[in-house]
Each structure stands twice: as C-alpha cells, then as structure tokens.
Amino acid sequence: MSEEFSHGYALLIGVGESAYPRLSLPVTVKDTQAIYAALIDPELCAYAKDHIRVLNNEEATRDKILDGLKWLQESANTDKEATIFVYYSGHGWLxxxxxxxxxxxxxxxxxxxxxxxxxxxxxxxALRQIPAERLLVVIDSCHAAGMATSKDP
Known part of the structure; x- marks a missing residue:
C-alpha cells in the first residue's frame, strides 16, 4: 500500500495520567502511540496524519473527547466515504x-x-451522530461490555 488512505479518520484516546493519581494507567499512552504508528504507516493503513486526533494524558478530558467525536461527525458529513475509528484505552467504571x-x-x-x-x-x-457507513469503536477498559449498544435505536 503506497498511496494515502484519504477517507480514514481516527480519534485515539489514552487516559494515561489521571488528575486522580490512583487511576493513572501509563500503558494506555503506549497503546495509542502503537495504534497511531500503524495507522500512519504507508505499508499498513496509510491514514493522513491530519486525519488522526490523539488525546493522551491531560488532553484526554471529557470535553476534548466529546469535541473529538464532534470532529469525526463533521468529517463524516464532509466525506461520504469516511471510515471512522475510535479507540479508548483507560478505566471503565460500572x-x-x-x-x-x-x-x-x-x-x-x-x-x-x-x-x-x-x-x-x-x-x-455522540457516536450515533457520526453518519459513517464504516464506524469501528474499540473500548479497552474494565467493564467494557457496559458500552455495548447498537447504532440503530
């Protein structure tokens, strides 16, 4: 694969350091870095760097995550062939x-x-507002089954 995948968009979230130190998970940042490297590799996914947002550590706030999902919605509205990938690595709580x-x-x-x-x-x-035909969401956290719902109501 040598040409850029111009229809790929990704939001990678690695909570890593938490404002509450007991909840910090530094390995999550390594996860997002590895996925980012695979996404931009011209021999693998070939995503454009400006089509990927990475929110690690103090950038992985509630507002910035929701802003990132809004950016994906806008990207899918503009690019009808968009493939959207959302990755979250951090704590989940039931x-x-x-x-x-x-x-x-x-x-x-x-x-x-x-x-x-x-x-x-x-x-x-927020995910339901993304009008992409191809939407992949990966939640790497405890109790992740609690996120499971269909895109269709």
Whole structure:
C-alpha cells in the first residue's frame, strides 16, 4: 500500500495520567502511540496524519473527547466515504447503584464520579451522530461490555 488512505479518520484516546493519581494507567499512552504508528504507516493503513486526533494524558478530558467525536461527525458529513475509528484505552467504571457504565477520563472528579465521568449514554449518543457507513469503536477498559449498544435505536 503506497498511496494515502484519504477517507480514514481516527480519534485515539489514552487516559494515561489521571488528575486522580490512583487511576493513572501509563500503558494506555503506549497503546495509542502503537495504534497511531500503524495507522500512519504507508505499508499498513496509510491514514493522513491530519486525519488522526490523539488525546493522551491531560488532553484526554471529557470535553476534548466529546469535541473529538464532534470532529469525526463533521468529517463524516464532509466525506461520504469516511471510515471512522475510535479507540479508548483507560478505566471503565460500572456504577453499582444504578448499573450505568462510565469511561473515566483524565479530569474525573472521584467524589463526583457519575456527574463528572463520561457516561456510556453520552458517548454512545455522540457516536450515533457520526453518519459513517464504516464506524469501528474499540473500548479497552474494565467493564467494557457496559458500552455495548447498537447504532440503530
């Protein structure tokens, strides 16, 4: 493969360092770096570098993740042949009080987990707004099965 894959777009999220140190997972940054390297490799995926957003450590905030998903939505609106890839590596949390699932981004407030974490509902709704025919989402976290819902309502 020698020509660039101009229809590929990716959002890679590696929470790594957390504002709450006990939740830090440095290996997640290595995951996103390895995936980024594969995506831009002209012999593998050949994505354009400007079609990939990487949010590692302090950049992996709730707002920046949602902004990244909005960017993917806009990219898919502009490019009808878009292939979208979203990768999240970090902690997941299942709230046993209400059985709801959350992604724990960098700026989590531990004493306000349900209010400050990125809920599966909000994340999934943002994904549903991406009009791509090819959308691949990989969640590398504990309790990731809590994210499983269909794109169609």
């Amino acid at each position: 709230n046993k009080d209400d059985n709801r699932y959350y992604l724990l981004q960098h700026d989590i407030k531990v004493r306000e987990m349900p209010a400050s974490a990125l809920s599966a509902e909000v994340f999934t709704e």
